[in-house]
Amino acid sequence: MDAKIVALANQKGGVGKTTSALNLAAAVAMRKQKVLLVDSDPQGNATSGLGIAVDAEKNIYHCYLGTQAATDCITATSQNGLWLLPASIDLVGVEVELIAMEQREKRLKQALRPLLDQYDYIFIDCPPSLGLLTLNSLSAADSVLIPLQCEYFALEGLALLVQTIRKVKKAFNRDLFIEGLILTMYDRRNRLTYSVAKEIQQHFGDQVYTTVIPRNVRLSESPSHGQTIHQYDPTSAGAEAYVRLAREFLRKNEQPKKGGRA
Numbered sequence: 488m489d490a491k492i493v494a495l496a497n498q499k500g501g502v503g504k505t506t507s508a509l510n511l512a513a514a515v516a517m518r519k520q521k522v523l524l525v526d527s528d529p530q531g532n533a534t535s536g537l538g539i540a541v542d543a544e545k546n547i548y549h550c551y552l553g554t555q556a557a558t559d560c561i562t563a564t565s566q567n568g569l570w571l572l573p574a575s576i577d578l579v580g581v582e583v584e585l586i587a588m589e590q591r592e593k594r595l596k597q598a599l600r601p602l603l604d605q606y607d608y609i610f611i612d613c614p615p616s617l618g619l620l621t622l623n624s625l626s627a628a629d630s631v632l633i634p635l636q637c638e639y640f641a642l643e644g645l646a647l648l649v650q651t652i653r654k655v656k657k658a659f660n661r662d663l664f665i666e667g668l669i670l671t672m673y674d675r676r677n678r679l680t681y682s683v684a685k686e687i688q689q690h691f692g693d694q695v696y697t698t699v700i701p702r703n704v705r706l707s708e709s710p711s712h713g714q715t716i717h718q719y720d721p722t723s724a725g726a727e728a729y730v731r732l733a734r735e736f737l738r739k740n741e742q743p744k745k746g747g748r749a
Contacts, residue, residue: 489603490523491740493610493666494628498651499644500615502636503671505532506706507732508612510725511632513715514733516568520607523561526574527595527624528614529581534573537564538713541575548577550598551623552584557598566715570606582619591619592659596627617651625655630666634700635687637670637680642687665694667739669732673699698732701725 495508508524516522526533527547534541539562549555550572561570585591599609611624625631631652635641649665656663668691674680688695700706703725709716716726 490606490609491630492599492628493608493630493632494613494621494624495610495632495634496613496621496624496648496652497634497644498615498617498621498648499636499641502634502641503669503700503706504615504634505530505536505612506710507632507634507669507671507700507729508610509533509536509710510706510716510729511732511736512608512610513566513569513717514729515608515610515737516566517717517730518733518737519568520737521568521605523570523572523602523606523609524564525572525595525599525609525611525624527578527620528574528612529576529578529620530614531574531576531578532710533612534571534575536710536713537566537571537715539564539571539573541573543575543577546573546575546577547598548575548581551578551581551594553594553598557602561602566718578620585619592622592626595623599627617647621651622655622659625652625663626659628660628663630664632666632669634669634671636672637674637677637683637687639679639683641683645687665691667736668695670695670699672702674702696732696735698728698735700728700732703728 495504497504512522512524545560550557561572564571613621613624701724705720705723706725709719
Protein backbone atom coordinates (compact mmCIF):
# COMPACT_ATOMS: atom_id res chain seq x y z
CA MET A 488 0.00 0.00 0.00
CA ASP A 489 1.34 3.43 -0.97
CA ALA A 490 2.29 6.03 1.64
CA LYS A 491 -0.26 8.61 2.62
CA ILE A 492 1.09 12.12 1.97
CA VAL A 493 0.05 14.77 4.47
CA ALA A 494 0.97 18.45 4.02
CA LEU A 495 1.17 20.69 7.09
CA ALA A 496 0.22 24.14 5.88
CA ASN A 497 -0.60 27.58 7.21
CA GLN A 498 0.44 30.77 5.44
CA LYS A 499 0.72 32.52 8.81
CA GLY A 500 4.12 32.08 10.43
CA GLY A 501 4.72 31.32 14.09
CA VAL A 502 1.77 28.97 14.56
CA GLY A 503 3.74 25.84 15.38
CA LYS A 504 3.66 24.40 11.86
CA THR A 505 7.24 23.11 11.72
CA THR A 506 7.12 22.08 15.38
CA SER A 507 4.04 20.01 14.58
CA ALA A 508 5.49 18.54 11.37
CA LEU A 509 8.67 17.51 13.15
CA ASN A 510 7.21 16.13 16.35
CA LEU A 511 4.09 14.54 14.88
CA ALA A 512 6.21 12.75 12.26
CA ALA A 513 8.54 11.52 15.01
CA ALA A 514 5.64 10.42 17.22
CA VAL A 515 4.04 8.51 14.33
CA ALA A 516 7.41 6.83 13.66
CA MET A 517 7.50 5.81 17.34
CA ARG A 518 4.27 3.87 16.68
CA LYS A 519 6.18 1.48 14.41
CA GLN A 520 5.41 3.37 11.21
CA LYS A 521 7.95 4.13 8.51
CA VAL A 522 7.86 7.91 8.08
CA LEU A 523 9.46 10.44 5.74
CA LEU A 524 9.50 14.13 6.65
CA VAL A 525 9.85 16.42 3.63
CA ASP A 526 11.23 19.87 4.41
CA SER A 527 9.83 22.13 1.70
CA ASP A 528 10.32 25.36 3.64
CA PRO A 529 13.26 27.57 2.53
CA GLN A 530 13.91 28.37 6.20
CA GLY A 531 14.91 24.72 6.61
CA ASN A 532 13.83 24.61 10.25
CA ALA A 533 12.69 20.99 10.11
CA THR A 534 16.14 20.06 8.79
CA SER A 535 18.09 22.00 11.41
CA GLY A 536 15.62 20.92 14.08
CA LEU A 537 16.67 17.33 13.45
CA GLY A 538 20.35 18.25 13.63
CA ILE A 539 20.93 17.36 9.96
CA ALA A 540 23.83 18.95 8.07
CA VAL A 541 22.66 19.66 4.52
CA ASP A 542 24.59 18.30 1.55
CA ALA A 543 24.70 21.17 -0.95
CA GLU A 544 24.19 18.76 -3.86
CA LYS A 545 21.58 16.47 -2.28
CA ASN A 546 18.52 18.26 -0.99
CA ILE A 547 14.96 19.05 -2.04
CA TYR A 548 16.00 22.06 -4.15
CA HIS A 549 17.59 19.70 -6.68
CA CYS A 550 14.51 17.45 -6.58
CA TYR A 551 12.32 20.39 -7.61
CA LEU A 552 14.62 21.12 -10.54
CA GLY A 553 14.84 17.44 -11.49
CA THR A 554 18.65 17.30 -11.22
CA GLN A 555 18.57 14.79 -8.35
CA ALA A 556 16.26 11.90 -7.50
CA ALA A 557 14.56 12.22 -4.11
CA THR A 558 15.78 8.72 -3.23
CA ASP A 559 19.38 9.96 -3.43
CA CYS A 560 18.71 12.99 -1.21
CA ILE A 561 16.98 11.29 1.72
CA THR A 562 18.92 10.97 4.95
CA ALA A 563 18.31 8.93 8.09
CA THR A 564 17.68 10.76 11.38
CA SER A 565 18.54 9.87 14.96
CA GLN A 566 14.85 8.99 15.50
CA ASN A 567 14.11 5.35 14.66
CA GLY A 568 11.67 5.00 11.77
CA LEU A 569 12.05 8.62 10.64
CA TRP A 570 13.83 9.79 7.49
CA LEU A 571 14.24 13.32 6.11
CA LEU A 572 14.28 14.92 2.68
CA PRO A 573 16.21 18.06 3.72
CA ALA A 574 15.88 21.66 2.58
CA SER A 575 18.64 24.11 1.78
CA ILE A 576 18.80 27.90 1.54
CA ASP A 577 18.81 27.52 -2.28
CA LEU A 578 15.09 26.81 -1.99
CA VAL A 579 14.54 30.56 -1.53
CA GLY A 580 14.87 31.15 -5.27
CA VAL A 581 13.29 27.98 -6.61
CA GLU A 582 9.87 29.53 -7.22
CA VAL A 583 11.41 31.90 -9.78
CA GLU A 584 13.22 28.99 -11.45
CA LEU A 585 10.04 26.92 -11.61
CA ILE A 586 7.99 29.58 -13.41
CA ALA A 587 9.33 28.62 -16.85
CA MET A 588 9.00 24.85 -16.27
CA GLU A 589 6.20 22.63 -17.52
CA GLN A 590 3.78 21.37 -14.85
CA ARG A 591 5.56 23.58 -12.34
CA GLU A 592 2.88 22.94 -9.70
CA LYS A 593 3.49 19.17 -9.84
CA ARG A 594 7.28 18.98 -9.50
CA LEU A 595 7.15 17.72 -5.91
CA LYS A 596 4.48 15.15 -6.72
CA GLN A 597 6.69 13.77 -9.50
CA ALA A 598 9.73 13.71 -7.20
CA LEU A 599 7.90 11.81 -4.45
CA ARG A 600 6.20 9.26 -6.69
CA PRO A 601 9.09 6.70 -6.61
CA LEU A 602 9.04 6.80 -2.78
CA LEU A 603 5.40 5.92 -2.21
CA ASP A 604 5.95 2.20 -1.69
CA GLN A 605 8.82 2.77 0.76
CA TYR A 606 6.97 4.56 3.57
CA ASP A 607 3.72 4.42 5.53
CA TYR A 608 3.39 8.21 5.87
CA ILE A 609 5.05 11.19 4.23
CA PHE A 610 4.66 14.54 6.02
CA ILE A 611 5.47 17.76 4.13
CA ASP A 612 6.44 20.91 6.04
CA CYS A 613 5.18 23.76 3.82
CA PRO A 614 6.55 27.32 3.88
CA PRO A 615 4.49 30.01 5.65
CA SER A 616 3.08 31.37 2.40
CA LEU A 617 0.65 30.42 -0.37
CA GLY A 618 3.25 30.49 -3.16
CA LEU A 619 4.43 27.88 -5.64
CA LEU A 620 6.16 25.71 -3.02
CA THR A 621 2.96 25.37 -1.02
CA LEU A 622 1.02 24.79 -4.23
CA ASN A 623 3.41 21.93 -5.04
CA SER A 624 2.93 20.45 -1.59
CA LEU A 625 -0.87 20.60 -1.84
CA SER A 626 -0.78 19.11 -5.34
CA ALA A 627 1.34 16.21 -4.06
CA ALA A 628 -0.62 15.57 -0.86
CA ASP A 629 -3.56 13.33 -0.10
CA SER A 630 -4.64 15.60 2.73
CA VAL A 631 -3.78 18.75 4.68
CA LEU A 632 -3.19 19.23 8.39
CA ILE A 633 -3.61 22.82 9.53
CA PRO A 634 -1.82 23.88 12.74
CA LEU A 635 -3.71 26.83 14.16
CA GLN A 636 -2.77 29.15 16.99
CA CYS A 637 -5.77 30.13 19.09
CA GLU A 638 -5.90 33.85 18.41
CA TYR A 639 -8.31 36.13 16.56
CA PHE A 640 -6.22 36.75 13.41
CA ALA A 641 -5.80 33.01 12.92
CA LEU A 642 -9.44 32.81 11.86
CA GLU A 643 -8.91 35.33 9.05
CA GLY A 644 -5.89 33.42 7.76
CA LEU A 645 -7.77 30.13 7.99
CA ALA A 646 -10.48 31.34 5.61
CA LEU A 647 -7.85 32.24 3.00
CA LEU A 648 -6.08 28.89 3.39
CA VAL A 649 -9.31 26.91 3.03
CA GLN A 650 -10.10 28.90 -0.11
CA THR A 651 -6.66 28.03 -1.53
CA ILE A 652 -7.13 24.34 -0.71
CA ARG A 653 -10.44 24.35 -2.57
CA LYS A 654 -8.83 25.98 -5.61
CA VAL A 655 -6.01 23.40 -5.63
CA LYS A 656 -8.57 20.61 -5.25
CA LYS A 657 -10.50 21.92 -8.25
CA ALA A 658 -7.50 22.62 -10.50
CA PHE A 659 -4.79 20.09 -9.63
CA ASN A 660 -5.74 17.51 -7.01
CA ARG A 661 -9.38 16.50 -6.85
CA ASP A 662 -8.81 14.02 -3.99
CA LEU A 663 -7.26 16.59 -1.64
CA PHE A 664 -9.09 17.08 1.65
CA ILE A 665 -8.53 18.63 5.07
CA GLU A 666 -7.21 15.91 7.37
CA GLY A 667 -7.80 18.07 10.41
CA LEU A 668 -6.97 21.17 12.40
CA ILE A 669 -4.46 21.13 15.26
CA LEU A 670 -4.87 23.77 17.94
CA THR A 671 -1.37 24.89 18.97
CA MET A 672 0.14 27.11 21.68
CA TYR A 673 -2.97 26.38 23.68
CA ASP A 674 -3.22 28.25 26.98
CA ARG A 675 -6.13 27.03 29.10
CA ARG A 676 -5.86 30.10 31.35
CA ASN A 677 -6.52 32.47 28.44
CA ARG A 678 -10.16 33.33 27.76
CA LEU A 679 -9.42 34.26 24.12
CA THR A 680 -7.86 30.83 23.54
CA TYR A 681 -11.05 29.21 24.75
CA SER A 682 -13.39 31.40 22.66
CA VAL A 683 -11.36 31.02 19.44
CA ALA A 684 -11.11 27.24 19.95
CA LYS A 685 -14.87 27.05 20.50
CA GLU A 686 -15.56 29.01 17.30
CA ILE A 687 -13.23 26.77 15.27
CA GLN A 688 -14.84 23.64 16.70
CA GLN A 689 -18.32 24.93 15.92
CA HIS A 690 -17.38 25.56 12.29
CA PHE A 691 -15.17 22.51 11.60
CA GLY A 692 -16.67 19.96 13.99
CA ASP A 693 -14.85 16.64 14.17
CA GLN A 694 -12.15 17.89 11.80
CA VAL A 695 -10.62 19.61 14.83
CA TYR A 696 -8.33 17.25 16.71
CA THR A 697 -9.30 16.59 20.32
CA THR A 698 -5.61 16.75 21.28
CA VAL A 699 -4.35 20.30 21.72
CA ILE A 700 -0.69 21.34 21.81
CA PRO A 701 0.05 23.47 24.88
CA ARG A 702 2.44 26.36 25.19
CA ASN A 703 5.57 24.60 26.36
CA VAL A 704 9.09 26.01 26.66
CA ARG A 705 10.65 22.58 26.08
CA LEU A 706 9.06 22.48 22.61
CA SER A 707 10.79 25.78 21.82
CA GLU A 708 14.14 24.56 23.13
CA SER A 709 14.41 21.15 21.45
CA PRO A 710 15.21 22.33 17.86
CA SER A 711 18.29 24.22 19.07
CA HIS A 712 19.62 20.87 20.28
CA GLY A 713 18.87 19.16 16.95
CA GLN A 714 16.38 16.84 18.62
CA THR A 715 12.67 16.11 18.52
CA ILE A 716 10.79 16.82 21.73
CA HIS A 717 10.57 13.05 22.27
CA GLN A 718 14.36 12.85 22.42
CA TYR A 719 14.95 16.13 24.24
CA ASP A 720 12.36 15.79 27.00
CA PRO A 721 10.01 12.81 26.54
CA THR A 722 8.16 13.52 29.80
CA SER A 723 7.35 17.15 28.96
CA ALA A 724 3.79 18.32 28.35
CA GLY A 725 4.72 19.03 24.72
CA ALA A 726 6.05 15.51 24.10
CA GLU A 727 3.03 13.90 25.71
CA ALA A 728 0.70 16.06 23.61
CA TYR A 729 2.35 14.99 20.32
CA VAL A 730 2.23 11.33 21.40
CA ARG A 731 -1.52 11.69 21.97
CA LEU A 732 -1.89 13.54 18.66
CA ALA A 733 -0.07 10.72 16.83
CA ARG A 734 -2.41 8.16 18.39
CA GLU A 735 -5.43 10.21 17.35
CA PHE A 736 -4.02 10.72 13.84
CA LEU A 737 -3.36 6.99 13.35
CA ARG A 738 -6.75 6.04 14.78
CA LYS A 739 -8.44 8.32 12.24
CA ASN A 740 -6.34 6.76 9.48
CA GLU A 741 -7.21 3.15 10.24
CA GLN A 742 -9.93 3.59 7.63
CA PRO A 743 -8.61 6.33 5.31
CA LYS A 744 -11.27 8.58 3.81
CA LYS A 745 -10.55 9.90 0.34
CA GLY A 746 -12.26 12.96 -1.05
CA GLY A 747 -13.44 14.31 2.30
CA ARG A 748 -14.58 17.84 2.97
CA ALA A 749 -12.25 20.62 1.87
